[in-house]
Amino acid sequence: MVEKRWTYQKLPGTTEEQQAIDSLAQAINVNSFLATLLWQRNITEFDTAKSFFRPQLSQLHDPNLMKDMDRAVERLSRAIDKGEKILIYGDYDVDGTTSVALFYGYLKTFYPNLEFYIPDRYKEGYGVQRPGIGYAAEKGFSLIVTLDCGIKSVELIAEAKSLGIDFIICDHHRPGEVLPDAVAVLDPKREDCPYPFKELTGCGVGFKLLQAYNQYHQLPVEPLFEYLDLLAISIAADIVPITGENRILAHYGLKRLNAAPRTGLQALIKAASLKPPLDITNVVFGLSPRINAAGRIKHAYDAVNLLLSEDEHEAEEFARIINVHNTDRRQFDTRITQEALEMIERDQLMKSAKSTVLFKNDWNKGVVGIVASRCIEQYYRPTIILTESNEKAAGSARSVPGFDVYEAIEACSDLLEQFGGHMYAAGLTLKVENVPAFQQRFEEVVSRKIQVEHLKPLVEVDMKLPLSAISEKFHAIISQMGPFGPENMTPVFVAEQVHLYGTPRILKEKHLKMDIRQQGSAIFSCIGFGMAHFYERLLDGRPFDLCYQIEINEFQGKRSLQLQIKDIKF
CATH class of the missing domain: 3.90.1640.30 (inorganic pyrophosphatase (n-terminal core))
Incomplete structure (x- = not known):
């Protein structure tokens, strides 16, 4: 496993900054940890805190x-x-x-x-x-x-x-x-x-x-x-910053999605087996892939027809079709990801490169963006996956935090027919015969511009938080800081010198479940998805630093606080 780097958000460095946090804590009646979280998000006064916790549609720009x-x-x-x-x-x-x-x-x-x-x-x-x-x-x-x-x-x-x-x-x-x-x-x-x-x-x-x-x-x-539920889905799916106007629109859109979703979305929520209340994460991983699957596998008209449908039976039929598309999409995605990773594994130059550009003429064009993201999970670097479409090479690019992939593609524009996109995701089309030259040029551009730290997976930590500071009230206030997403992420904390309590367990051969405590704290249950690789190291009983988020676990009708592990350092 690639070791992750932890970067910490800015903390108050001057007396004035600390005083601003203290007076905010007093004004809105929260502890200094919560006031610091708000300060990190540029919320420093009672009025900005009020509009942050209680966004209003009247705050939308003209x-x-x-x-x-x-x-x-x-x-x-x-x-x-x-x-x-x-x-x-x-x-x-x-x-x-x-x-x-x-x-x-x-x-x-x-x-x-x-x-x-x-x-x-x-x-x-x-x-x-x-x-x-x-x-x-x-x-x-x-x-x-x-x-x-x-x-x-x-x-x-x-x-x-x-x-x-x-x-x-x-x-x-x-x-x-x-x-x-x-x-x-x-x-x-x-x-x-x-x-x-x-x-x-x-x-x-x-x-x-x-x-x-x-x-x-x-x-x-x-x-x-009444159409804000659709707008909230676009905000979640397009990975745009959930600040300013987007945060207001997402807040009210999610409210609508949970209280009175349109008929088509109701059918899709049911088909995806999602349980309200839905948040941005549910939309990103539950609804978005299904809506996207229509255009990836067949035609996006199916998605629009579903979103516009007002008849329950018709909506259920559209949702069923879209679910089938999504299953097909998953199969393509799994197979092509495997082929792409094998191509990298077989080529020593490609393995040690600073970028990935892969082309295969029979890959499904609809899933190349997803495959690019999957490749980044294994080889953490800017990635472009191309396939043949209408006698051209066409595909999608994805990036890693801090690196502008759009700019890197723009630097190769003389080799391209078309391109467009954002800092972290872009689309491009070029002549098939230009692919080798583009691979070489893109690698040169990325090698020149990328910094070493961009090639290590990043965990952004808000602050060190002792386990003794965690309570249901603390979690309830953090929950009100949502909807969470880019530039307003769910807070991530680090607890130092944590001890295992009892024996850790491995679930489904890949997830880690364990109980922990810190001096002077209660015992907390933790879950680490895909983190079974830490199991052996934990058994030697030494203390460790835990990087985590706080969440509520619901099991058999009972709700309890749980820590979701982001990383562990020994």
Whole structure:
């Protein structure tokens, strides 16, 4: 096993910082450990603490702060007033399908003349493509609203314009040097966009357009807020920071998902055997893979139809189909991951490289992103998995914390046909004959830019916390700091000089279960998933440092505090 490195969050280093923590602890009546956790999250005063613990939809930014929003609202309003045909065009992943379901679903409640379109992952590929524009031209659509795509489709949008088709782009990916010639380009990552929150999902940008449309026409907001369950799923699945506006939207979206989920999501929750209350983790590992599986294995229309379905029996049938897709996806994923790891194992140069770029022409395009993530679990470094699609090599990149894979791909752009994405995940297409040159160049770029510490798995620790500080009340307050996710992660603690109490056990040949105590503390039960490799070392009885999170374990109707092990150092 690769040894993990523990990095600690900043702790108060000056008297002023400690005084700020002490006065916050007093103002909101919490202990100094909890006040420090809040301080680490830039919450230093009563008012910011209040809005953190009690987020309000009224705190959302004015959508009109987004560059081009006035133009987007004007064009959408004109299309609706004149009865034009509008095509809602989305991507085939979770963010794209939830965007389409939200935008189309909401508009459909008062405007009938619209359709949605999602490109086929295998026949068309990502984003705005010719077949979609051809379909719009043939069927007489005069306005296309793109969601979670379009920011780099400069040539195709120019082509569409010559056919008399206007575009409103709602995207959140990094723009290229030239913006498409659309009526409006809504993307908070535009350099000239003053919108205060830059990390919205594609679904979030679509939501802001509808919010602005509602304001302009003085429509009630409640019917739009009914779609926040879809927005919460996009936020969870797209691994965006759960801070600022995303945290408010995720908070209310999860509330809706747990209290009154739409019919399709209700069916999917049941098919996934998830037990409410659902949190971000349940969405990421339970709902997202299923929604994604539709576009990976067959067509993403199945996912949108499920999300839009209002009939219980129909929704259950769509959920059943999607579950089958997900089972197929798992089988592909397992087989291809095994093949990919064997390719690395067989090649000494590849084993010692700073990056992984693998190509095999018969791999399933729908699972290459998942396979890239699986490879990182074994070989901790930026990874790209490519397969053949439409006579090109196409695939997905994933990165490790601290390394910008998008920038590294951009440095190889002369070898590529197309690319797009974020710091930690990207997609790319290139000529098959360019794959060897790309592998070499990407390795050179990564070797030059990556730092040694990026190649060691990272555990980010908030602080050292003695076991004696843990209580149900302490855990209850931490729970209120959610929803947790990037930039607001579930707190991670370290307890030093911990002793085993009794004998550890191995569950299902890979998980570790044990009881522990620290001087002056109660006995705590711990679970370490995939951590059976620590078993032998624990038996020698020496004290150790435990890296952990606090959670509630429910077993046979009883609830008790449990520590989930993140790592152990002897």
